Amino acid sequence: MLKRRALLSFAALLPPLAVASRARAQEASQQQLAAATSFIAATAKEFTTVLNGAGAGAQRQSQLQAIVDRNVDVPGIAKFCLGRFWRVASPTQQQAYLDLFHRVLMESITGKVGEYKGVAIAVGKAAPREGAIDVPTTINRPGNPPSNVDWLVSGAGGGFKIIDVIVEGTSMRLTQRSDYYSYLSRNNDDVGALINALKQQAARQG
């Protein structure tokens, strides 16, 4: 009897407990969303300061590289883009791939510097997406229609890092992965061939 009453009272306690914990979880994620938003706002401000600043070409490039290295999870994106072939690659290949990926990505970002003169970035309201946080922004460039760019931010392992950029609905890492997958499937799934192609690409760029 006593046992049942104890059980009952325990059960009665459960729903409020659940509500409380759910509320706390929501609150925490609200905090996280706000933090992710301010992270993107801060990064955007860093970018625009450098892009619209008076610095010389080479100096500006190294400043941009520093911002990217600090705020973007480049190795994580590289692994995502190689997908199931990451496990197939040998440790030497993995290292060579990571280095080349970093180099090609940097070139493609800093190569666009001229285009982004006078850029203004407005940060929107963050929302959870695919186990990460999506921070939408609207990018205004003089003489161009505004474009919607979403930043996928992951907070795993301490500070926030950007793990994907989604421009008008097109995810950069998904596009890159489909490019690599297609290249690999046309080259006998050989990661070595992909690395050679990336080497050529890096040489062409730089």
Added chain:
Amino acid sequence: MRHPLRFLLLPAATLALAAFQTGCAARPPASDKAAVAEYNQTNDPLEPTNRVFYAINEGLDTVILKPAAIAYKDVVPKPVRTHAHNVLANLSTPVTLANDILEAKPRRAGDSFMRLLVNTTVGLGGVFDVATGWGWPAHDADGGITLALWGLPNGPYLFLPVLGPSSPRNAGGLVADIGMDPLTWIGRGDVVSALDWSRYGLTALDTRAGLLDSLDKIKAQALDPYATVRSLYQQHRQYQIQQVRSDDRATVPAWFLQPSRP
């Protein structure tokens, strides 16, 4: 149909039929789960044939369209190009409006209607895009998006000769758009025909000139440009459909009691 693009339909249909009969991409064995998932996600069973058309289009682009677009950009000053773009956009607004209605999106239809009205009158026949500044910005609506909202399946990825990336649903939508366009049916004779042709030619130039930098960049950065274009196109179409689907703005006037938001 007396439409200038009608000559495209028969060869396109023949080629599509030929494509179904010849090249199909080899399906990976069912044991290789990752490869099968990738094959399904890519949704390109006709890849070998699509690649042939991609190569043909690349050739045409290199020889004709790209040089023409570069010349257009070099010769015609930017303000003139902008106004030409505005006029073309205004001419295509009736089709956008029809699709907004077919998508059952009243606010978007209202935006298109006001754009057509304001830009045709105050904007002097569409030369100036006044409506955007007045709170009626442009948006995407076409037959492919409408059919998607109606629940029609997309079908496999298609790379069509001349027209480029598509799918059975988007190609069907394109045919519907041409049928819905009042300009398809207005007038006849050599002058009208010449005007129609100029419109298509100018649209091609305007579009290609707008893509010069980004397409060059895609081709320079992609290891397999065909696959990159395919991925970008599929993601972008998905995004456009999502944009329309999620636009549920109320039609209650601003001065009236607003319905509570969920």
